[in-house]
Amino acid sequence: MTIRRPDRPDRPGHPRRSVLRAGAVTGLGLLAAACARIPTSSPVQQQQVGSGVVQDAPYVQPRLPVQGAAPEEIVLGFVQAGVGPEDDYGVARQYLAPSARSSWDPTAGVTIYPAGMELEVVRTSDVSARLTVQALAQVDARGIRTVLGAPSSREIDMRLEKVDGQWRISSPPDGIFLSQAAFENLFTTARLYFLDPRAAHLVPDHRWFPVQQSAQKLLVQLGAGPSEVLAPAVRSAVPQLTELAEVTLAPGDDNTTQVELPRAIDDLPQSQRDRALAQIQTSLRTLRGLSSVRVSIGGVVVDLSAGDLSRPLPGHRPIGAGTTGIISLADITAGAGAAQLVPALADDVVSSPAIAQSGPLAAALAADGGTLVLASTNGSIPRRDAALGGALVAPRVDDAGYVWTSPVTSAGALLALSGSGSAADARVDAPWLAGRELRALDLSADATRLIVLSADESISRIDLCAVIRDAAGVPTELTSPITLHTELGDVTQVSWYDEIEVLVLGTAAQSGEQQVLVLNLLEGSEMMPAPRPGTLRVAGTAVSEVIWATTEGGALLRTNGTGWSSVDLPARDPSYY
Template sequence: MPSREQRTFDPVPLAGRAAASRRAVLRVAGAGGAALAVSACARIPLTGPLGREALPGDVRPDVPYVQPRPPAEGAGPEETVLGFALAGVGPADDYGVARQYLTPEARLSWDPGAGVTLYSADAEIEATPLDESTVRLRLQSIGSVDAHGVRVRQSTPAAQELEVGVEQTAQGWRVSEPPPGIFLSDSAFALLFSAARVYFLDPRRLHLVPDLRWFSAHRAAAVALAALGAGPAPLLAPAVVSEVPAGIAADPLAADVLTRADGGLELELPDAVAALPGPAQSLAIAQIQATLRSMPALSELRVVRGGEPLQVDGATGPGRALPGHRPIAAGPTGVISLVGASGAGEPLQLVPDLQSERVLAPVISQSSPLAAALREDGGAVIIASTDGSVPRRDAAVGPALIAPRIDDAGYVWTSSPASAGAMVALSQRSSDADARIDAAWLSDRTILALDVSPDATRVLVLSRDPNGARLDLCAAVRDETGVPRALTEPVPISTGLRDLRLGGWFDETAVIVLGTDAVSGGSRALVVDLQGEGERLPAPPAGTDWIAGTAVSDAVWSSTQDERLYRVEGADWAEVDLPARQPSFY
């Protein structure tokens, strides 16, 4: 296929208005090879001519492209509104085809970058006239993407109605009051948008912290650079910093942001970054390089200056923080290693101060000897270490505490289920250094579990209210010394499960959850990639109440209420003949 051509179907014209019903209905095809084309063109014939058209000049030939249908002559207000909604598949010429459906004034004011409304490709989009100047657009919404590129997915589809202003012009019916942003089916969105991890820095400048965004695939790299300069999305804004100057990519539609050299992809370091002093420049380059390389098509990209590659010292510069790979668990007593676990011989004790007593929910830091566990009665968190360097401390901060988690700033996080809008970060030094972590949005909720990401910035909180359990993603706001002080307003994570019981980090942007299957009613474990869909794990053994996993070693362990230990082997769970429970990784 020529590099500057794209095959396009010749669609069946939109049907004329039915005078009796005064209603236009578009049935959108489900997932499959034709789903995107249907979303773009109303209906696709099973037979008919196959044509070729040159791609618009600002469309990259290496990403999917669909030619949207322009307004049909004689189309009524309902068909015009539907055509406008479907034309969101065509980003060429700043959504030039979609603008053809608008009045001249609306073409100037409409902002396609205001966001994306996502709808199910298995449902209908309906346009119904309300009066001579208004059409109601109705669809099944399954989520949205805001102006920052942040996507929110709904757990179930929900009917959404919008009133769209129309007027008769010399060219026919046109949309005079368009909704901001564009509309895409889930199948169209998967083809036309790319996920990118826009990397910022934790306040200590030790870690790269991913801010997950979705951008149009036709200009994802340039827009990702612009997003770096614009700063983090609201979820992370109070919790991260950046060395990338504002306005790094003032023109996100620039065609020469990326250039090819010697068969590879290169980005010439922007002048604003080159002007930074040495340490700040290195940090900014690390942010830029990690951000662009997070997109599969740019995984080998190099940042250059005058043709010379620029590299960040991996030993001293900030890096991506990933979950640990060494499995541990609570043994009959103490905290034991599960590395090479086979049931033969005595398990290796990892925390000397705890080796003679029974504990629950053990955790060990990846970056230091710090360790923690719940006392068997759940009324205190025990802080200790793997080498005796941290004096043992029993912190009784509330009844029935949730399982502790450790960040790499030396704090052990926990909470009573009834949090009263706050958590506590226990210091490894002394109770005088403990910190209260404010989270007013948890005031009326019961906390079930939490997990702090390896970058010590993003926090998962599993909580419950009368409407059920939910998993939220938020961020830890720290003061200038690194002490956690508050959690940002959360973004819910859709898992598709009911009665969630546990949730934790599996990878940089993936979580592992345990709950109830909404269809079968049975126990279900999932790895939910925040960039894509969930991956089902084998059905958990009966009585499973604990699960932990890590993408670093592609390992998943679980335990049951009667203290049986399992790990995933192939397509099933294999029981490990070892008296241990509540596994985790460090």
């Protein structure tokens, strides 16, 4: 195993096949009234999309209804036909009564169930049947996926009627049903990039779109806006696009995909136009097969300069708490001392060091664990000791000039201390944390997305939310969080590993052994080398080739993906900036 480089959108390739990890579903009382499996593989073909072409779009042949099919078979065939989006799911509509064919909305969402699971359909009356499916996840009309904590049984009742002597469904549920394998073939991951309030960073929003309409869907959703967890914290310069036909695709002579945008983009004020194009370019390049994109309006290729906008990644410079305060863990060689990074803390015993990725602001916890010390790498910020009372969670520093922490026993708020002085400090309410034990928090490199690890009666929970700021970057509140699920039984530490990945330290649910994994917010998780027993903290980012760790016994360890080795250096609490 090797430590992975960051998942860069400009690199084409199929996503890892771990999009939804779930244990085998057993003990299902399949009544066998009518059971079949959805076909999930067939040759890859080139597909037409509107007036454009999508390369390598997978194709699975749906089946037309057969003469004389029973109601159970019609319901099952309708579900199976969800694999065929051609002609606006024309085959699936053949299973519907004429009154339902025009009203059924297949784009309303996707219910995903385990691959290999047989579907149960039971006739409940002369004119009705019930479909039972074990749902793993839901994808809504906007492409937002919700992974369920455990498979959830869903029962869907459908009414049928005779049409020219053949059974047809008169009350179909909106949306489609796909096995996990079929979903991974027919849908692709995407990242929609939105603007932070300072228009300094592009912030990713995670989506899943049908492969055959991925670019069109992406552009429409950029105009529609971000998901709920990000909505109050980011904005879009892309105007609302109501029709998929406003976007056309055509392969260029140099294998670069040309995307023709509607003239509404060109009519925007210059600054908004530049930002909209930056959003569009960066988002399109995350799609499978669209790593090289040329954008045109009215047939004229436009400049896709992102200006001052950045797509920041986690830091690559390792640090730790040593005998001279905050020290560098980079370029450590036998017998060489570690470089001291924060002069004001050179004589202090500190823990949990943190430094801003851009700017000199630094912070650490004092020896008592309840005092937060703010300083700087260049002496430009006066040292400040903030006694906040009680044990504090390890601080993190954002690029807007704030140090984030909280008492371990949460009062329903996080503290953001300003590097410019106490008058600018902010108390950011988080009522969903009230009474919980805070174990860790970390801000993404875009200073917008926040992960918080907390526990209640020893049951750990990872929450993802966004920081709402004003135009100057001052934090005012947090959005309502969503919960991230892992296969670990108890989690003790989390930190951002990449733009859409989180490094997690915890224990296995069954064995109780410590494990380290990288949780991808789109595609699942990947195990890293097993940590040494008693590991307290791990630190790593995808832009670095090394993961660091410290143990209860004070050992400093590192790995490049092939096992852990000891580092002869008196340091602890590794981190990156």
